[in-house]
Amino acid sequence: MATTVDVNGRPVNVNSPPETPLLWVLRDELGLTGTKYGCGVAQCGACTVLVDGNAMRSCQLPVSAIGAAKITTIEGLGGAHPLQEAWVKLDVPQCGYCQSGQIMSAVALLNATPKPDDAAISAAMDGNICRCGAYQRIRAAIKEAAAAPAQAAPAAPAATPATPSV
Amino acid sequence: MNKPLKTITAAASRREVLVVGATLAGSSLLVGCSLPEVLSAGSKVEPGAFGPFLKFAKDGTVTVVSKHIEFGQGNHAGLAAIAAEELDADWTTVKVEQAPANAKLYGNRLMGGTQGTGGSSAVSNSWMQLRTAGAAARAMFVSAAAAKWGVPAGEITVLNGVLSHASGKQAGFGELIDEAAKVAPPAEPKLKDPKTFTLIGQDRVRRKDSQAKSNGTAKYTQDVQLPDMLIAMVAHPPKFGATVKSFDATEAKKVPGVTDVFKIPSGVAVVANSTYAAKLGRDALKVEWDDAKAEKRGSAQILAEFKDYASGKKAAPEKVKWGGFDSKGPAAQAAAGANALEVAYDFPYLAHATMEPMNCVAMVGKGPPKLIFGSQTPTLDQMNTARVALALPGSVEIETLFAGGSFGRRSNFQSDYVVECVQIAKKVGKGRPVKLVWTREDDQRAGYFRPLTHHAVRVTTDKDGFPATWRHRIVTQSILKGAPPGAPGGKGVDFTAVEGVMGSPYLKATPVVDAQLLTPDVGVPVLWWRSVGATHTAYVMEHTIDQLAKRAAKDPVEYRRALYTKAGANRHLAVLNLAAEKAGWSTPAPAGWTRGVAVHESFGSVVAQVAEVKVENGVPKVGRVVTAIDCGTAISPNQIAAQMEGGTCYGLSAALFGNVTLTGGVVDQANFDTYRVLRNSEAPTVETYIVPSTNKPSGVGEPGTPVIGPAVANALLAITGQPTLSQPFVKA
Ligand code: FES
Ligand code: FES
Numbered sequence: 001m002a003t004t005v006d007v008n009g010r011p012v013n014v015n016s017p018p019e020t021p022l023l024w025v026l027r028d029e030l031g032l033t034g035t036k037y038g039c040g041v042a043q044c045g046a047c048t049v050l051v052d053g054n055a056m057r058s059c060q061l062p063v064s065a066i067g068a069a070k071i072t073t074i075e076g077l078g079g080a081h082p083l084q085e086a087w088v089k090l091d092v093p094q095c096g097y098c099q100s101g102q103i104m105s106a107v108a109l110l111n112a113t114p115k116p117d118d119a120a121i122s123a124a125m126d127g128n129i130c131r132c133g134a135y136q137r138i139r140a141a142i143k144e145a146a147a148a149p150a151q152a153a154p155a156a157p158a159a160t161p162a163t164p165s166v
Numbered sequence: 167m168n169k170p171l172k173t174i175t176a177a178a179s180r181r182e183v184l185v186v187g188a189t190l191a192g193s194s195l196l197v198g199c200s201l202p203e204v205l206s207a208g209s210k211v212e213p214g215a216f217g218p219f220l221k222f223a224k225d226g227t228v229t230v231v232s233k234h235i236e237f238g239q240g241n242h243a244g245l246a247a248i249a250a251e252e253l254d255a256d257w258t259t260v261k262v263e264q265a266p267a268n269a270k271l272y273g274n275r276l277m278g279g280t281q282g283t284g285g286s287s288a289v290s291n292s293w294m295q296l297r298t299a300g301a302a303a304r305a306m307f308v309s310a311a312a313a314k315w316g317v318p319a320g321e322i323t324v325l326n327g328v329l330s331h332a333s334g335k336q337a338g339f340g341e342l343i344d345e346a347a348k349v350a351p352p353a354e355p356k357l358k359d360p361k362t363f364t365l366i367g368q369d370r371v372r373r374k375d376s377q378a379k380s381n382g383t384a385k386y387t388q389d390v391q392l393p394d395m396l397i398a399m400v401a402h403p404p405k406f407g408a409t410v411k412s413f414d415a416t417e418a419k420k421v422p423g424v425t426d427v428f429k430i431p432s433g434v435a436v437v438a439n440s441t442y443a444a445k446l447g448r449d450a451l452k453v454e455w456d457d458a459k460a461e462k463r464g465s466a467q468i469l470a471e472f473k474d475y476a477s478g479k480k481a482a483p484e485k486v487k488w489g490g491f492d493s494k495g496p497a498a499q500a501a502a503g504a505n506a507l508e509v510a511y512d513f514p515y516l517a518h519a520t521m522e523p524m525n526c527v528a529m530v531g532k533g534p535p536k537l538i539f540g541s542q543t544p545t546l547d548q549m550n551t552a553r554v555a556l557a558l559p560g561s562v563e564i565e566t567l568f569a570g571g572s573f574g575r576r577s578n579f580q581s582d583y584v585v586e587c588v589q590i591a592k593k594v595g596k597g598r599p600v601k602l603v604w605t606r607e608d609d610q611r612a613g614y615f616r617p618l619t620h621h622a623v624r625v626t627t628d629k630d631g632f633p634a635t636w637r638h639r640i641v642t643q644s645i646l647k648g649a650p651p652g653a654p655g656g657k658g659v660d661f662t663a664v665e666g667v668m669g670s671p672y673l674k675a676t677p678v679v680d681a682q683l684l685t686p687d688v689g690v691p692v693l694w695w696r697s698v699g700a701t702h703t704a705y706v707m708e709h710t711i712d713q714l715a716k717r718a719a720k721d722p723v724e725y726r727r728a729l730y731t732k733a734g735a736n737r738h739l740a741v742l743n744l745a746a747e748k749a750g751w752s753t754p755a756p757a758g759w760t761r762g763v764a765v766h767e768s769f770g771s772v773v774a775q776v777a778e779v780k781v782e783n784g785v786p787k788v789g790r791v792v793t794a795i796d797c798g799t800a801i802s803p804n805q806i807a808a809q810m811e812g813g814t815c816y817g818l819s820a821a822l823f824g825n826v827t828l829t830g831g832v833v834d835q836a837n838f839d840t841y842r843v844l845r846n847s848e849a850p851t852v853e854t855y856i857v858p859s860t861n862k863p864s865g866v867g868e869p870g871t872p873v874i875g876p877a878v879a880n881a882l883l884a885i886t887g888q889p890t891l892s893q894p895f896v897k898a
Contacts, residue, residue, distance in 0.1 A: 016442070017422070024442040028397075033389035034382020036570070037441075038521055039606040043838035046521060074382035087380040091372050091804060094812055095238030096379030097386060097521040097570025122847035129838060131521045131571050132238045133815025135849035137808070 005066050007032070008076030018064035023047045025063045026073060034074035034100045038129070045128030048101040049073050055108035055124070072107075074100035082148045083107055086141040094132035102128045106142050115146050216306070216347075218271040219299045220249060221263070226327055226340035228255045230296070233265045233272035233281060234288040235542055237569035237576070238812070239867040240373055240805035241288035245296060247371045247801050248289070252300030252358060255339070256327035257365055262374050267544035267564035282543035284577050284694070286769035286865025289801060293862050301355035303346075310345035311337060360799065360860055371802035375568070386568050387525045387539040388603070395527075395599040396425060398590045399444040399608075401453050402433045405460035405831040406613055407689045410434055410453060417450035427451065430589040432582075437594065441603055461689025462831040465618060468688055469512060472620040472641040475684050476510065488682045489659040491668045495678030500637035503626035507713055510623070512892040513702045515826035516616035516695055517841060522570025523609035525602055526587035532597025534561040537584065540569025542576035549650075550581035554588045573816065574694035578614055579648040582691075610841055611833040615826055616695035617643040617663075618688075621706045625676075631718020632729065635678040638667055642702075643692045644685035659683050662694060666703030666766065666872070671733035672711060690828065696816055697768055700872035704766035705821075705893070708876030712762070713889055722763050722880060723751055737796045738765055740857050741774035744794035748855050749776035759789060762881025764873045769865025771797040775814070775873045777850065779881035785896055786878055788818060788850040795854065795869065798861035806866050807854040813870025814852050819844035821875035825894050842898070850874075 002013045007030065016025045021040075026032040026049070035058060038046030042057040049058045050072035077084060083106050086092075093099045102125070109116055109124035116124070121142055130138065216222060221229040230246040242262040250260045265272045273279035275295070276287040304324060311329045312319035314337075322331050330336045339346075365371060378384040403409065413434045415427035423443025427436050434453050438444035474480035482488055527538040528551075535555040541547050544564045552559040569576055587602035594600050604612070619642035628634040644660040661668060664683050673679050695701055715725035723746050730739040742765050746752070755761045759778040766773060778789045793810045800806055823842035827834045835841040879890040 016440070020442050024440065027389075028391075028440045028442070031391060032382075033385075033391070036386075036522070037388060038523075039838050041606070041837050041839065044521070044606075077381070079377075079381040084380045088376045091376050091808065093238075093373070093376055093379035094240070094808060095521060095569065095571045096375065096384050099379050100382050103380060125846040129521065129843055129845065131519055131573075131816070131843065133812035133819075133844070133849065134808070135815060135844075135846045136811050136851055138846065 003063065005063065005071060006068070007071045008073060009070070014063055016063060019062045021059050022049070022061045022063050022066065022071070023058040026058060032073050032075050036097055036100055038098065038101070043129070044098070044101075045105060046098050046101040048104040048128065050104060050108055053108065053111050055105045072104075074104060077103070077107065081107065082145040083110065083141065086144040086148070090137050090141045090144060092134050092137040092141050094134050098128060098130045098132070102130065102138055106138070106145070109142065110146060116142065216303045217299055218265070219296060220253075220303050222339050222343050224340045224343065226256070226338040227259045227261055228253065228327065228339060229261045229263050231263050231265045233274070233292070234283040235264070235540060235566050235569060235572075236375065237540060237542070237572045239288065240802065240808055241283070241867075242375065243371055243373045243805055244289045244801040245292050246374065247365055248293060248296040249300035251363055251365045252297045253304045254324035254326070257370060259327065260374070264566045267541065267548055267562065267566070269545045273545070280543065280545040282545060282577060284542065284574065286771070286868045289863045290770065290798075290865065297357050298355055301357050302351045305352045305355050306349040307339055307342050307346045309349040310342045311335075314342070314345055367800050367803065369804055372804055384568055386522055386570050387527060387601075388522055388570070390527045390538055390567070390601060392527070392599040395601055396437050396439060396594060397441045397444045398435050398437045398587070398600050398602045399448045399605070400430065400433045400435050400586060400590075400602070401448055401451050402608060402612065403455045403460070404611075405455070405457055405462060406691060408455045408457045408460035411456040412454045414452040417452070418447040421447040421450055423447075426594070428593055430586065430593070432586050432589070435590045435593070437590065437600070444603065445605065460831055463688070463828070464830055465515060465826070465828040468618055469620065471686070472618070473510070475641045475686065476620055476622040476639040482684055483686050486684060486686050488684050490680070490682050491659050491664055492670075492673050492681050493679050495635070497637075497680040499678050500624065500626075500635040500680040503635045506624045506626045507710070507717060508624045509710060509713065509889060509891060511621045511702070511706050511709075513616075513619040513705075514824065514893060515618045515690065515692075515828075516701070516820055516824045517610050517826050517835070518571070518573045518575035518614075518695055519610065519838075519841060519843060520569070520571035520573060520575055523604040523606055524575065524583040524612070525604055526584050527599055527601045528584075528587045528591035529597045529599050530555045530588060530591040531595035534563055535588065536563040536565070537588075538565045539567060539584070540572065540576055541566045541584075542569070542572050546577070546579060547581045547584050550585050551588050554585055555592055573696040574698070575614060578693050579650060582612070582614065606838070607836040610836055613691035614693035615690065616701055617645065617692040619663075619702045621702065623706060623710055625710065625714060627714065627718065631714065631720060633672065633676040633714065636673060636676045636681070638679070638681040640664060640667065640683045642683075642685060643688050643690070645692055645694055645698070647685070648691075660685055662699050664703065665699040666768065667707060669767075670707050671735035671738055672707060672729055674733035674735070675729045696813070697868040697871040700766060700768040700868070701817075701820065704764070704768070704872035705876045705879065708764040708766060708873070709879045709883070709889060712876075712880040712883055716883065726763075726765060737772045737857075738767065738774075741765060741772045741794040741796050744855050744857060745774035745776050745792050748794065748853065749792035751776060760881045760885045762877045762879065762884060764876035764880060766869070766873050768869045768872060771795055771864045771866065771869040773810075773869045773873050775877045777874060777877040777881055779878050779885070781882070781885060786822065786882060787848075788874070788878055791850045791852045791874065791877070793852055793854045793870065794857060795866075796857040796859055797866050797869070798859050798863045800856045800859070801863055803856055806856060807852075809866045810854040810870040811852040813868065814874045815844050815849050817871040817874040818850065818878070821878060821893055822848070822896050823894050825898065840898075
């Protein structure tokens with residue numbers, strides 16, 4: 001039974017069974033493998049995507065629950081998002097496996113709070129585990145991106161998120 | 167992986183690496199190996215390849231081939247910089263490529279020629295190899311330009327990949343490939359004087375993969391998608407050593423997408439055409455296990471037995487003997503001296519908990535077996551695959567991808583998850599690709615843990631409060647026990663269990679030492695875990711030293727200085743002094759914070775840390791951590807700092823929270839909700855200072871891990887007056 005989901009600004013047909021977690025639809029069916037599996041139980045954040053601008057754990061989100069919501073994955077950020085640029089500038093990634101999820105959580109944070117303080121960063125980022133321990137640079141890169149010029153941190157309201165198409 | 171396979175081969179002659187025939191094949195040239203060697207090893211000679219390690223393209227880009235896997239350590243940047251320095255290449259266009267499995271070309275000179283990454287040896291074992299390869303290729307380009315331009319080679323300079331002559335003649339590497347390929351490689355290429363390095367040691371030596379790892383394109387095993395590929399999951403027995411008695415696949419086979427269910431040696435495999443179907447299929451599977459040969463003890467019972475062995479309450483088990491190391495003087499004196507500090511320490515099993523759970527892609531049954539995954543030790547993986555697939559080890563092809571962490575997990579003597587994947591691919595047959603996917607729960611419960619370990623220490627002191635006698639007992643499982651016959655380290659005292667106590671400057675400074683190790687058999691598989699023996703030995707030595715300093719009413723930094731001076735441990739002294747100075751040890755800590763210090767040598771590097779700690783709601787909070795490291799020549803200061811930051815988090819995570827327990831032989835933790843790990847707001851701010859050195863580079867990936875635990879414990883000792891004698895500090 002095919003449904004249509006809006007992923008990175010494009011409607012795509014999905015044939016996976018409706019209860020399939022969005023994570024596996026993205027990875028196995030749509031070939032968007034930037035979104036990672038880390039725990040499957042909403043504990044690690046590796047699978048984080050934006051759903052209408054909000055950070056969600058795609059491993060716990062049945063594809064049938066998405067409806068008309070707009071999904072943005074790491075691929076949908078386009079590569080030149082201020083957070084991605086800060087990530088590269090500060091050499092944040094180590095093994096890199098957690099970093100798609102880290103960046104998507106950070107995008108949601110800056111969308112909601114363009115100039116986050118440490119407490120806001122902790123609240124937004126504590127759900128994203130990094131076993132390599134790149135935490136210090138993740139924090140620094142978020143601050144770096146938040147300090148970038150205005151257009152750098154799109155402060156779109158949650159209902160109309162910045163979802164550049166690929 | 168540590169030194170286990172070390173013996174070798176510093177002697178691997180220059181010739182082997184270097185030169186040898188300049189062999190022309192098309193427009194390519196080999197520096198570093200003879201053509202027959204390369205061909206016999208099964209490698210293709212690609213146009214533009216100058217030996218196993220360097221490739222030049224017409225557009226001027228230089229590609230450095232890394233024989234080491236990149237799973238976070240940043241070694242790809244370091245290795246490329248070493249070659250680029252000698253080449254005078256344009257660093258901004260240098261690329262890194264992962265080498266295929268080929269021990270002949272890509273063996274680790276610190277692992278007996280086994281191709282593998284471990285023991286924080288990637289840079290150190292490649293140092294002369296890549297310098298030589300870079301210098302040889304540079305000389306060949308210079309000769310080619312000299313001949314072409316009709317000028318003396320000595321008048322040609324190379325800068326950022328461009329050769330030039332005062333006459334105004336200029337050419338990039340890319341324009342001279344054909345001519346350079348015809349030049350005979352120099353027998354003894356001249357290496358740079360390290361004083362003239364322009365790249366090594368600079369901040370601009372940065373990772374080459376940050377972009378790919380920030381836009382989702384970096385490829386991991388989990389991401390492999392091939393035509394016709396099947397996904398496999400395996401139901402493993404809950405207890406180590408149990409086997410399948412019977413299984414009922416009726417429900418599993420009803421799951422749409424499940425294509426097959428069958429028994430393999432390690433459990434029951436469910437094969438499907440999608441990950442989610444494989445997972446549902448496995449959930450629906452009913453398996454009855456045969457526990458006859460399983461390990462049924464719980465971790466508390468195992469620890470109790472270890473304690474009884476250490477205290478002498480219980481004799482060593484049959485066929486297992488205590489083994490001595492670093493001992494000197496009359497043992498009876500160490501056992502009997504009065505007024506001793508007697509302390510014992512307990513360390514739990516730890517899971518590596520890599521962010522990417524173990525996985526592998528295998529194709530078996532059509533041509534040579536092929537594997538695609540994050541292979542940490544390709545030579546072992548080839549051998550273990552060959553045994554199952556009935557092929558020659560050298561014929562097993564391995565394409566190594568990025569791995570989402572390893573910390574030692576992806577290198578083991580049994581290649582556990584690799585063999586499991588090969589078993590399934592063999593059954594599927596016809597060369598059809600099979601991706602084995604472990605869930606977090608599979609990974610967490612599969613064992614190969616840092617061994618549960620107990621130390622008992624008894625120290626008497628002289629009139630100045632310094633150690634006079636030191637009695638040390640360690641009871642743990644042997645990691646090297648699983649080593650194939652003939653591998654070094656398999657006999658005698660397993661040094662991976664004692665390194666860090668063995669060789670400690672504190673023992674050097676102590677007149678009487680009686681140190682012994684016992685490694686009883688337990689049916690829980692164990693493995694190296696980032697920094698290996700140092701995960702517990704650094705803690706025991708460093709925390710014991712602070713307790714001794716406290717008894718002697720001496721400052722912990724002063725106390726260490728005296729012992730290092732006595733032991734001639736100059737590098738320890740240097741990092742200690744640097745860390746103490748940068749941390750402001752002689753001035754009061756910021757209000758509310760208390761400092762703790764620790765120092766440890768591992769993998770050829772010495773690290774000192776001063777941690778600022780406070781206790782919040784009963785949980786230690788670590789703020790600023792000042793780190794000083796002596797790692798020989800620093801290739802990439804930025805990535806050394808990254809490894810100190812990450813290594814500190816990894817070690818702190820274990821000290822605070824890391825705990826794998828077993829009840830009745832079954833692992834209690836399944837996922838991150840029960841196996842707690844460090845999170846962002848719990849991470850300290852790590853400052854890194856590097857001791858200037860012209861020694862050859864030593865380890866960086868692991869030495870940052872074992873020091874933070876004791877530094878925090880020592881701060882807690884200063885806060886509460888009490889030692890912390892077991893990990894984790896925070897009980898669930
Ligand atoms: S995979 Fe979804 S939170 Fe871990
Ligand atoms: S970079 Fe490896 S888990 Fe975060």
